[in-house]
Amino acid sequence: MGILDVKNVSKRFGGLKALSDVNLSIKENSVHAIIGPNGAGKSTLLNCLVGKLIPDTGSVMFDGQSVLGRSPYEINQMGISRVFQTPEIFGDLTVMENMMIPVFARRDGAFRMHAVAMVNTETDVIEQAEQVLEDMNMADKRHMTAASLSRGDKRRLEIGMCLSQQPRLLLLDEPTAGMARADTNNTIDLLKQIKDERDITIAIIEHDMHVVFSLAERITVLAQGTPLVEDEPQKIRGHPKVREAYLGESG
Amino acid sequence: MDAIILQILNGLDKGSAYALIALGLTLIFGTLGVVNFAHGALFMIGAFCAVTVQRLLTLSYETVDPTRTDFLGNPMKVKTPYIESWFGPEVGASIIEWSVPLAILFAIPVMLLIGYAMERGLIKHFYKRPHADQILVTFGLAIVLQELIKHYYGANPIQTPAPDAFRGSFDFGQLLGFDPNVIIYPYWRLVYFGFAAIIIAAVFSFLQFTTFGMVVRAGMADRETVGLLGIDIDKRFTIMFGLAAAVAGLAGVMYAPINAPNYHMGMDFLVLSFVVVVVGGMGSLPGAVLAGFLLGILESFASMNEVKTILPGIDQIIIYLVAIVVLLTRPRGLMGRKGVMEE
């Protein structure tokens, strides 16, 4: 039993079978990568985990509870945070405000008519948000508007926002897509640091093999909507089936 | 049965006007991403093109007729249009009578020009601005345009009759085997419907079959990618704005004989045409046309006595009621695309 168990999940879009009979188990406090060629169903799988899509069959259990039929926000409240391919942050708000919102969400739940207090007197929230900002090395940028950050900083901010919720499972959807090498390395370092410092499970969907092999403890290879192999990185690297299906193609 | 056929005709006719305005609105929105609150004003200006042509053709000189007196007891000044004195009273009169069809020729260049000027002079600067700003500026423009028209033509409606040949009505029922006088329908309204059908067909085939149209459609679907191909999409979009203005203008010209144009007719249609566009689905041209006709027909049915006795006042709210039902059952209207104007 892992922290996240996916059992027999299938999903069809019209005639297209996006996922067929996917089984996957992610162990607590591990870093698990899901890789696969384009159109392998990685994103569909991810969307099934966070409530954006509902699978046609099968079950998805998080920490012994089913996530199926729940909205994204409910699943998040269960302890799953998601980092998007292109950073999804509150562009109009300052970095500090961005960081406070997840802290509020964790403290106050999905909705609270919290109009009597003032943001600047919520010292506990401010402290926590400050702490994460420090951890992210972003404290000096706290008053900047999020939209004006660099791409790398936006990614840091988004990861920081997810972390500030203290999730049990962090899902990353191609976190380094479109990044320059230096930014990619920074992100890898950041994720390594997170893995080392926190009790957290990380699931990462990635295209970039460099990232995958630097981080992952286990790898699932997805092809044509179904898991091909699941193993440790070294074994995946040499796996003939994987080479054939994936690495061979992408060179 | 006959009542239903009549209301279907009415609905198609109302729907024609809705569809034409909504078509232009959708074109502008789909291509430029601009919410154009001045679109109703373009329709109104089109109608006033007909008034202008009528005025131009009846430009007159005055002669004093000493045998008659005017309301103040002075000798009466009789006006004779120049056209009548040039071509003789009969030919002249029939030219004047045909002022609405002639106005079409006048309206096309005028509306294209107005559309072009509007886009280059104003709208262009608002592509990147929030929709709220676009609404404010085009609404301001709409007010300015209608106040200018009010200043020159007054607030009273101005009759711009159809040519004699199209006045009166046609006994549609006899064609279908009904008794005489059961289903009669005015000629000009039939002309309007036919005209609208032609314009709609022309716009669709232009977009479907010309390279220009294909590029525009591609641009509507994904502006960035088309831009990457090295095609100057903006220029084409400018022309599309002119085209949309011309469609609205022509809808207005032909509408002039149906209801006498007045300066606020644009505002009367504005809200309705937005409802039509949204019910059709933002960014969908077929949706706009479909919704136009659908709402026109439903509105006509709602004004039937049989319906009104059961639900008094339903004709006042039917359009809005339909809009609510459609939008609640189909989140993006009848044929809307995902992600358009939803943020």
Place this chain on the structure above:
Amino acid sequence: MFGLDKKDTTLLIIVALLVFLAPFLLNPFPADSAMAQFNAGYPDLMQRFVIFGIFAIGFNILFGLTGYLSFGHAAFLGVGSYAAVWMFKLLTMNVIPAIVLAVIVGGLFAALIGYITLRRSGIYFSILTLAFAQMMFAIAYSDLIGRFVGTSITNGETGLQLTLNDPRILGESATPDGSIPLTNLFGWDMRSTYQMDVGAWLFQFNFGYYFCAVVMLIAFFLSIRIFRSPFGLMLRAVKSNQQRMNYTGLNIRPYTLTAFIISGMYAGLAGGLMASMDPLAGAERMQWTASGEVVLMTILGGAGTLIGPVLGAGFIKYFENIFSKINEATLHQWFSFLPDGLETFVVWVAEHFVGSGWHLTLGILFMLVVIFLPGGLVEGGQKIGGLFSRRKQADEKSKATKTEPAE
């Protein structure tokens, strides 16, 4: 003060001063001078300024914070007015019950309509709210409910008004001298006005205005608190990125719905106050043009800013009431110093922009403001303010001022 930081306190104090001194500030010209036409310091207009200010402040809580553009908010103002007038007719001429009911009714309608319309977003939401409001307008204008009930509910296009036969439970149907009683606050008439003659100036201090002003300041204070509260932060987050909102464990619907209800209650409050100042509820105040007006007020002043909507409301109401009243005779008087031919010409030109041409002026100003001041009037103010501060700290290295979104 009141839990506000220094900047907001300053703003609140400035607004309070402006509002309380309005009878002076809005009457800068001697009543005898040619410019007196531009004086706006008379009770009715001052009341309108603050009442529409309240309406716009409330609208801004929805539109400015969450970005949901409602095109039907006038409906809540309308039902608020009807509720208040019915209260005057049936219960008492004291404004408190009327206003309380107006707020409740505004909130209830907003809850119902918001619950349905907030299923959609963007323009689909806008059109849904428009559709509901237009339906309510049609129902009020032709008194469709009254037709079913058998007794008049909205009194059609004339508007619901008081009569000499109203069955008022607490209070009299008519005063001993045969008039309709006046709206009051525990005996203080809303209509009572003190006039102060100062030299050539005439200042009017109206009880109703000051009552509205106090209500408006409270409303404004609450709006600052909402802007600065965690709730307000969440609303701004809704506007900024709903996707992230969702994946941060926040349920958007209750936030938007609450904002919608709050702004509906503000609208109801404005409607109730309007009826308290002038006990008549006309159907036109529910029409889409009225809803559009509050949208324009908010954008014109600066959506999402604290004070912008109030400025926008004042701007539009000023033009509606002052420019529409300037006529040819007034113009001739202003320009009488010019030589005759020139005077005629100038008057001829000016005539197009005043009196019946006031719409034209308003349209042009809408365009100018939105073209040159994308952030609305508030941005204009900031630019002017910026000029001054730059001059002051000429040697200080001016950092690029970052406009805080909620400024």
Place this chain on the structure above:
Amino acid sequence: MSNKDISRRGVLKTGAVAGAGVALPTIFTASQASAFTNEPTGSSVTLGFNVPQTGPYADEGADELRAYQLAVEHLNGEGDGGMLNTFSSKALKGNGILGKKVEYVTGDTQTKSDAARASAKSMIEKDGAIMITGGSSSGVAVAVQALCQEAGVIFMAGLTHSNDTTGKDKKANGFRHFFDAYMSGAALAPVLAKLYGPDRKAYHLTADYTWGWTQQESIAAATEAQGWETVNNVLTPLASTDFSSYIAPVLNSGADVLVLNHYGGNMVNSLTNAVQFGLRDKQVNGKNFEIVVPLYSRLMAKGAGENVKGIFGSTNWHWSLQDDGSKAFVQSFGTKYGFPPSQAAHTCYVQTLLYADAVERGGSFNPCSVVEALEGDDSSLPGISSDANKGFLFDGLGNGPTLYRSADHQCFKDVLVVKGKDNPESEFDLLEVVEITPTAQVWYEPDNPMFAGGNLGTCNPGA
């Protein structure tokens, strides 16, 4: 323009206030010294002309404003004096009102109750107007009339035709010169019956708001009294621009007359649509199909163009009337503006004169004095035996002998039945007076059910 003085609050013009200027601002003066709202204490008096300047009735409003300006000129002794010369009451001397020069302020009603009241309030509160007049719709008239009652100023209604204005919504401070829907019906029905026969079946299209309802009720009752049958009454939304779906079923309904209870743009469009559908070329029940428009105005007729030819309706006044008053008015209006006045202009002009005259006769601007003067000395119209036949009787303002009835502040006078002219001689020559219906025929008692439910109350001088 002669009008070089700004309108201002009368209070300010007193010497006492000028003195206060020297004495410096030390005191709050509650100016409760005056006996009534906006008592003019200076050398001039301010009237408030509240007309639609924007919206569909803007042209009518503009014409009203022209009439007001003309009336002010005549009251101040400028111009040719117009109807002052023909008015049976000779109290006005062309030296202003009670020796005070007449000034005016204008405002825009927008044909909305709210806006009209705001505009009227600003005139009262800011400009010190002592009387408000104007308007082009009944909703506005009723709303502003109620306001004037509360504020303690006189309201002289402009164009308002609904029975309610002097019926269930009548007010002591309000007066209507214009005729009403009941009178339209009473004048028109006999003419129609004579012309089209007594066994007609009428189909009504009615604008769905207060005026439309009272208009329909009145004309239906009057025609039914002549033997007509009302086949159907269909309410049309005010916002309608295209009436095709209401007109299409008419021909198959068995009706042979279509009555359009519409005004303004509604009427122009519904009539245009009806003619488009060829209704007038048809035969139903072996008779020619006919269209009737109970309330006509020349501006509407102009908007409807050719379509009005031969269509019957009623109107309050028309410039082609040949009595001395009308001729004098048309002469001075036409000379000044270059075209003849509309009925709205006439009624507004007359209302201003009547107000000024009442002030002169009562010797005070006090609204209660004005009300008393306009309610008159219990004189009666000849030939009508009724207890209610008393009020202020006058002549020479067009329409022949006229009674301002004290019971409900409604004018009783002849009503014109008109039809669209077949061969107009000029662009103004659109209507032709068919019959001048005598007052006796349009008379009704104040407690007529169509007017019941109101209460005049008592005059309110404000302050």
